[in-house]
Amino acid sequence: MTISVLEAKAGAIEIQLLLQKSAASLYTAYEYSNAVVEAMADGVSSVDARGFVTGLNRQGAHILGVDPNAVYGQHISKVLHDNPSLLRLLSTHETFDHREIPFRAGVRLSS
Numbered sequence: 001m002t003i004s005v006l007e008a009k010a011g012a013i014e015i016q017l018l019l020q021k022s023a024a025s026l027y028t029a030y031e032y033s034n035a036v037v038e039a040m041a042d043g044v045s046s047v048d049a050r051g052f053v054t055g056l057n058r059q060g061a062h063i064l065g066v067d068p069n070a071v072y073g074q075h076i077s078k079v080l081h082d083n084p085s086l087l088r089l090l091s092t093h094e095t096f097d098h099r100e101i102p103f104r105a106g107v108r109l110s111s
Helices: 003-041 057-063 084-091
Strands: 046-049 053-056
Touching: 053 057
Parallel strands: none
Antiparallel strands: 046 053
16 A cells, blocks of 8 residues: 555545534533533424424423424314414515514414
């Protein structure tokens, strides 16, 4: 083997180790943020741009009366079928970054 081949292999190994370290750091950050959201007293949910549920903490599931694992990947209209005012608000396709939409037991309180 030539020195350039050995250097290339060493470089590839170094890159692989850096990728593994980065992946471990990202996973740790994900686990931490997930634990924070789960520990919140408020219900927290998230949907993607197409309206599919991408997250729901335990308290949010309790408020909605659903199994959090069962609603992942479901369209929000199936989860909030008894809350037409919230569905209308979501159908505007507005972004809701840093916006609270309180509701209790499927009834929207305010926006």
